[in-house]
Structure formats: structure tokens, C-alpha cells
Amino acid sequence: MVNSDNLNLLLKVNGTQHTLQIDPRVTLLDALREKIGLTGTKKGCDRGQCGACTVLVDGRRINSCLTLAVMYQETEITTIEELAKGDELHPMQAAFIKHDGFQCGYCTPGQIMSAVGLLAEGCPSDDAEIKECMSGNICRCSAYPGIVAAIQEVRQMQPNL
Amino acid sequence: MNKTIGKPINRVDGRLKVTGEAKYSGEIPLENIAYGVIITSTIARGRIKHINTSVAEKSPGVIGIITHLDAPKLYARPNFGHEGAAGEKLAPLQNSTIYYSGQAIGVAIADTLERATYAASLVKVDYVVETPLTEMGKERDRAYPIEKFVEFTVEFALGDADAEFAKAEVKIEATYTTPTEHHNPMEPHATAAVWEGENLTVYDSTQYIFGMREGLAKMLGIPHANVRVLCKFIGGSFGCKYGLWAHTPLAAIAARQFRRPVKIVLTREQMFGLVGHRSETEQQIKLGATPEGRLTALIHQGISQTSIFDEFVETFTTTSRTMYAVPNLRTAQSVVPLNKGTPTIMRAPGESVGTFALESAMDELAWALKLDPIELRLRNYAEVHPARQVPWSSKSLKECYALAAEKFGWSRRTPEPGSMRDDRYLIGMGMASACFPMEHFPASAIARIFADGSVVVQSGSQEIGTGTATVMAQLTADMLGVPVEKVRFEFGDTELARSPGTVGSGTAASVGTAVHGAAKAVRAKVVALAQKDPNSPLYGVPEPDIETSQERIFVKNNSAKGETYQAVLARHNLEYIDANFDAKPEEEEEFAKCSFGAHFVEVRVDPELGEVRLTRVVGAFAAGRILNEKTARSQISGATIMGIGMALHEETITDPHTGRIVNDNLAEYHLPVNADIPPIDIYFIDEVDTHVNPIGVKGAGEVGITGIIAAIANAIYHATGKRIRDLPITPDKLL
Ligand code: FES
Ligand code: FES
Numbered sequence: 066m067v068n069s070d071n072l073n074l075l076l077k078v079n080g081t082q083h084t085l086q087i088d089p090r091v092t093l094l095d096a097l098r099e100k101i102g103l104t105g106t107k108k109g110c111d112r113g114q115c116g117a118c119t120v121l122v123d124g125r126r127i128n129s130c131l132t133l134a135v136m137y138q139e140t141e142i143t144t145i146e147e148l149a150k151g152d153e154l155h156p157m158q159a160a161f162i163k164h165d166g167f168q169c170g171y172c173t174p175g176q177i178m179s180a181v182g183l184l185a186e187g188c189p190s191d192d193a194e195i196k197e198c199m200s201g202n203i204c205r206c207s208a209y210p211g212i213v214a215a216i217q218e219v220r221q222m223q224p225n226l
Numbered sequence: 227m228n229k230t231i232g233k234p235i236n237r238v239d240g241r242l243k244v245t246g247e248a249k250y251s252g253e254i255p256l257e258n259i260a261y262g263v264i265i266t267s268t269i270a271r272g273r274i275k276h277i278n279t280s281v282a283e284k285s286p287g288v289i290g291i292i293t294h295l296d297a298p299k300l301y302a303r304p305n306f307g308h309e310g311a312a313g314e315k316l317a318p319l320q321n322s323t324i325y326y327s328g329q330a331i332g333v334a335i336a337d338t339l340e341r342a343t344y345a346a347s348l349v350k351v352d353y354v355v356e357t358p359l360t361e362m363g364k365e366r367d368r369a370y371p372i373e374k375f376v377e378f379t380v381e382f383a384l385g386d387a388d389a390e391f392a393k394a395e396v397k398i399e400a401t402y403t404t405p406t407e408h409h410n411p412m413e414p415h416a417t418a419a420v421w422e423g424e425n426l427t428v429y430d431s432t433q434y435i436f437g438m439r440e441g442l443a444k445m446l447g448i449p450h451a452n453v454r455v456l457c458k459f460i461g462g463s464f465g466c467k468y469g470l471w472a473h474t475p476l477a478a479i480a481a482r483q484f485r486r487p488v489k490i491v492l493t494r495e496q497m498f499g500l501v502g503h504r505s506e507t508e509q510q511i512k513l514g515a516t517p518e519g520r521l522t523a524l525i526h527q528g529i530s531q532t533s534i535f536d537e538f539v540e541t542f543t544t545t546s547r548t549m550y551a552v553p554n555l556r557t558a559q560s561v562v563p564l565n566k567g568t569p570t571i572m573r574a575p576g577e578s579v580g581t582f583a584l585e586s587a588m589d590e591l592a593w594a595l596k597l598d599p600i601e602l603r604l605r606n607y608a609e610v611h612p613a614r615q616v617p618w619s620s621k622s623l624k625e626c627y628a629l630a631a632e633k634f635g636w637s638r639r640t641p642e643p644g645s646m647r648d649d650r651y652l653i654g655m656g657m658a659s660a661c662f663p664m665e666h667f668p669a670s671a672i673a674r675i676f677a678d679g680s681v682v683v684q685s686g687s688q689e690i691g692t693g694t695a696t697v698m699a700q701l702t703a704d705m706l707g708v709p710v711e712k713v714r715f716e717f718g719d720t721e722l723a724r725s726p727g728t729v730g731s732g733t734a735a736s737v738g739t740a741v742h743g744a745a746k747a748v749r750a751k752v753v754a755l756a757q758k759d760p761n762s763p764l765y766g767v768p769e770p771d772i773e774t775s776q777e778r779i780f781v782k783n784n785s786a787k788g789e790t791y792q793a794v795l796a797r798h799n800l801e802y803i804d805a806n807f808d809a810k811p812e813e814e815e816e817f818a819k820c821s822f823g824a825h826f827v828e829v830r831v832d833p834e835l836g837e838v839r840l841t842r843v844v845g846a847f848a849a850g851r852i853l854n855e856k857t858a859r860s861q862i863s864g865a866t867i868m869g870i871g872m873a874l875h876e877e878t879i880t881d882p883h884t885g886r887i888v889n890d891n892l893a894e895y896h897l898p899v900n901a902d903i904p905p906i907d908i909y910f911i912d913e914v915d916t917h918v919n920p921i922g923v924k925g926a927g928e929v930g931i932t933g934i935i936a937a938i939a940n941a942i943y944h945a946t947g948k949r950i951r952d953l954p955i956t957p958d959k960l961l
Contacts, residue, residue, distance in 0.1 A: 105246020
């Protein structure tokens, strides 16, 4: 018999503290989507194989489906909902629209979070390397050329290259 | 004001998609929602001897388990091609028979996803196992011929292809095989069912809301007026969200039985069993030609898989009846029933794999004749539709060849295989033609202008990522002379005007014609009000002299003489004015209608490792009028990349002994990723087609997947001298 008694948990997402009572089996992804109601982060595979669930934890990109929510107390979790400031889109969001870096939009939050994480990691300048660094994010609509173009545009906007 | 049609304007729903605000079907907030997890069979043939749910039922949070022992009656629906069709002719949980691995055999409902998932794992099943039929090649004796599949011709003969092939001076005879493939849209199928009394609302990831409503109502045995289907955003589909599959009725019956909303989202593994696939094919092509390269005979025949209980045909011979001027032509297909699920439509069903075979064979013929592959195609250019002998509504394939060849630099290619190298790598250049028939379905729309000047246009329809919402807003905006931002396209709800499924690359043409018609009709209504109104500057001005722009209607070449829509509505005390339009495809039998194109690719092959890298792709396409260059380009480019997957990566592998799929996940079913994709340059040939529909659209969703596959295989041949006729072209086949 698996113990699914609920645990108390404090998760800080996009600067807001959420007090949750959850089953210890809840993944970080399901905590965001099903418990907190932040459905911008997507579930494509639930196995760490597609990148749709990419969020930033303390600025680092991770697959939120592949890890349990209980492991993330006292961290800063950032999701797609946090990127735009009011009406003003994050430059990466604007660049994705401009370069049509999506079609159905389902992989898109993951792509954008991954791209934002990549910039923070120190984005390579070469298309081939960017593609490699973004290959953990599958897009079945195959908007790959637009995704690379969007990242290149934002990379070049950054001041200290 | 500038017209927007044809311009590369941004998607109207872009903002919602990049901010995470777009809500897909599994994300609609619903009070008191329960979670359903489907239990699937682990054998491919036999029956359930015992199914024990007692432990599962006592598991914490469990609301109930439904199996065939206690499921309510569901009425089976015919598969594909009928109104309200299902993906398979098998209502779930109606008896103990197992036909394929991954078949739905129960559903566990609990208050959380984790608890439902755990409960599903606690259901114990004993089977009577029979030996499944799993290999198409081994079971070919069971194949039976198909004359026609739904409305698609399969068996066809013109002249005497066999006799002419026998006496042809130059012959190509080869067999091409393609594997089972799975659509794998990024959004898993999701459905949430909510009952209010006798009325059912489902939020469902479907490509066809009206089909879903019809099918679901019939399966449940309730009037379709009691069912409402909504789908506002859908995370890709490519065919596997067209029919009705088990999860939707299961959510509906569970929600009814447990009196609360139930949501079911498939797991990725379940998407390899519950929602269809592209059948494997084995295709034989025979080409007979004169030494000058004129085709005298073309025979295309072969087999594909179907399930034990359904007939589904991967219609791979279509392009062979369409592409070349050949006086003797014969096509024939058979299907082999296996213990696998019913295949379904997957992007360019038939045309994708069929064009791979035909265009590979044409390349083989070009080599045999020592002719340039483009020249061979030009010598057999079909000036009329070869099978139907009617003219084309428009055809710019020659222009596609010329433009793509020039942009690609085809003239730099040296013909001999293995003759182009870059250091230790073998370089190859290949090309192929692309073709997809134009589809046009009945569709309706309503356009409404409000007193504040905003515009809403509605049609049931779906936006699967093709840009539908954007181009519908554009069509309306241009007709009314208002900016796109003032127009909202409302869709994805069976309460709206009836529209077809998003299939067959037919939405822009079908729904577009309806939207265009509705916008035109509402404009005419406003104009009529003004013309009859002595207080209007347009009083008595005849309709042909009236123009619309800048949110105004005015006299042509005298924009001062006119007024705004708002002014007209205000004077007549109208909150809004609207008009609807029902668009029916014209049965213009005197024309054949197809989108065409050409793909050129360069590959770099590692001779020691057999690894193939694409270095660049160039395509030119003629698809009638292009409504939005940005979204159309993304369609063609996306289809091209899916074709790259088919050529090099994708293959569903079934264990022949158990009938179970062994690579039912995204780590082992290889989809193309960003690093696989070279620069892709897509060009459009401007085409004015006055025969297809009032907006001149032929459709661009699928033509892009048809030519690329053979173009890659042909480039690999050019690089290595190895002709690989079996997809995907993995390194082992080149060593
Ligand atoms: S959902 Fe997390 S990687 Fe696919
Ligand atoms: S936009 Fe559809 S999967 Fe990427």
C-alpha cells in the first residue's frame, strides 16, 4: 500500500508563496498545473523526453515532470506566466511571435523557458550550437527554424556579447 | 488601407500562446473535477478471463472503476468517412474481446491524478491469450483487395499497363516499404466531460467538433442537440484527433455515473495504442518508358495494414494517378488485417508514403536513362489530369521546378553517384515533386459588425496551429476594410455555425469561403441601409461604386463622400448587424484541383558511420492564393520537417510475438529535433486560380510532406550510390 497521505508544502512560484497540501507523488509539473492552476507549463510526455514542461528553478531550466514538487521548497520557481510584465511581452515572447516560432503553441511555453534559460547560461552564437542546446524541446509542428531565429534575435539584443 | 491578404502578418493568437494564457482542453478549470485514467490491454489478441477491481476500489481517493463488466451500453460507430465517425468501430468496454495491445479495458476514477493512476495499476487482469497476427509480410495471404475507400478511388486502370510494361524498352520495377508511424502531437489527447441534467458538455482536443458531437451522441444514444463540444486550442493533431476514440465516451460515462466532471488525459504511451497510427505499407512500382524518357506504363500496387475489425486504407496510389502523363496506368491496393489498432489519417495519408515510392522510382528511371531527374519529369509533365483527362484549375509545377532548382543551385550538381565530396563526407543532391489534392467541404459562417465598429466572425471550426484564426480575421478585415485587430474570429464550439473537420488541407478553402461570403453579405447589408437612407452620403449610390477602407464605406475615388459603419448602425439604432453564409463546394467536375511543389535537398553522408545529415532544403510551392505568407510558410516548413522525420527517423516497432509496441515513448520513437533540421527555404509561386473557390485557395497543410521524403532518398542515392527503398533510412541501411 502506497502512502498517499498529504504533506504540507510551501512552493514559491513566480514570487508568490503557495501553501499546498499534496500527495508526495505529485510532480512539480502537476503541482503547477493541477494544484496551483498555472497551466501555462505543459505536459507532453511526463517522462523528461519532450521539454514541454520546462520551467526555471533558481534560474536553471529543468523538466518539471521529472521531479517531485516536495523537493522544491525554498527555491524560486519561474514559469511562462511570469515572463511578460503586464502588457509588455518578454523579448523572447515577442521574438517567437515575430518569427512564427510556433504553430499550435503547445510546446511553446517550454521552448520559451528553455530559450530564456539558455540565454542565462550563456547562449552560443552559432545556429548549430543553439539547435543542439534546444534539442531537448520537441516541437511536432516543427517550428524549429522560427525558434532559432527568435533566439538569435534576442541574443543579439543583449548588451554584453 | 492596405489589404492584409498574402502578407506575412503575425498570428492573432500569438500572444495567448507565448504567455501560457491559451487554455487547451485538459486545462479548463472545472469545479469538483475527478480524474480518469484508462486501463489498457497488455495482450494483443484473446479475451479477459477475470478482471479484479476490488483492491483498486479500496485505494484512497478512488471514486470508481468501470470495466466491461459494468459499463453502460455504448453504440459502436462506423470508422472514418461517415458523419460522426469514430477512429475505430469498437465501442469501448462492451465485451471481453481483445483485438490489439493498448486497447481500453477499463477506467479508474479518483479525486486526484496520482490516486487514479495508482488505482489503475491495482486492477488485476487475467487473459486468455491467443497468438496475435502482427506481421504484415507474413500475413499477406490474408490480404483482400479494395476497390474504393470512402470516396477515394483505389483500383484504377487506363489503357493496358501490364501489356505496355511488358514490352517497354526501359523498365523500373521496385518495392518500397514504409513503417508504422505515430502522429505524436505534443498535446496528449484530453477530454473533460460535464453533465447538467441530460445535457453533456465536453472540452475535447478534437480536429472536428461537429463530428465529435455527432459521434459521441450516437455512441451514448442521446440526441446530438444534448451534446456540446468545445475546443478552443489544440496542441497539434496531424490526423489522430480527427475521429472519436475511447477516451471521450469513457469520460462521458464516468462523469454521468459518478455525477461530477471527469477529465481524462492520455499518457504518451497510450497515444501509441488508443488513437490510431499511419499504417505500414509495401508498395510495388513498375515504370515502363521509351529510351527518350516518355512513360508508357505505370503500375502502382501494394498492401497496407488494417485492424481485425475495421477497414482503413492508406491510399498510397493517389499521386500515381495524378502526377505524370502516362497513357497506361493501373493502381491496386489490398489490406491485411492484423492485431493492431485501426490505422487513421496522418498528414497526407497515402500521398506522403505513396509519393516517396513514385518519386523514388522516377529517380531510378532517370538514372537508368541517364537523364536529369528534372528533365525526366518535364518530359512526362501532365498537362491534364492523367486519370480523369480534365484540365487543371491551375498548375504551376514547371515554375516550381525552375525556381527551386535555381535557388538550390541544381546546376552545380555532378550527376554521377558518389562524385561530390566534402573532405571525407559524401555529398548528395536530390529532388522530387510534391502534390496534394485540393479538398473543399461545406462550411457556414456568420459575420457581425457591432455599433462600436468591432467585428466578430464565427464558424465552428478548429485552430490546430495552421493559422486558421489569423487568416479568417484577415479575410474579414479585407472585405470590410477594417484593421485585423478589430476582427475577432470565434471558433471551436458546436453552438457556432457548422463547419467541417480540420483535415485534407481544406480549412482555408472551406471555412475561408464561408467567412468571405459572410463578410461580403454583412457589408452588403450595411451598404443597402446606406443606399436607402436619405441621410447617408451614399444615398442612391449604386453598389459597384462603393468601396470599403479605413472602417468606412465610401464612393470609389472620392473617399470624402462616405461614412463609418458606426454611423450607419447608429442612425438605424442597431446594436449590431450580421449576415450568415453557407458555402458549398461547387461540383466543378471539369477541373482537377491540386497543390503542387518541388523539394530539393542536399545531404552529407558519413561513409564510415552511415550517418546522414541534411545540409539544406529548398522548396517551391504553388497552392493557389496564399492568404498569409508567414503561416503558410510555417505549414510547408513544418510538413517538410515531418517528412524529414519519415525519411530518416520515425518508425514504430512492434514485438512480433506479443504485438506490443516497444518504443512507445518520445525517447525511442525518434521525432525530428532542432539539431536535425538544416536551413529550409520555402518559396511560393503566385497563382490566381478562379476555378477552385471565390478566394482562390488550394491549401498548403499537407503538400509539404509529400515530396521531401523521396528527395532525401534520392539525394542519399546520389551521395552513396545506394538506393534505400525502406524507410526510415537509418545508418545501418547505409553500411
Ligand atoms: S512533459 Fe516533461 S519533458 Fe515532456
Ligand atoms: S508549436 Fe505545436 S508542438 Fe510546437
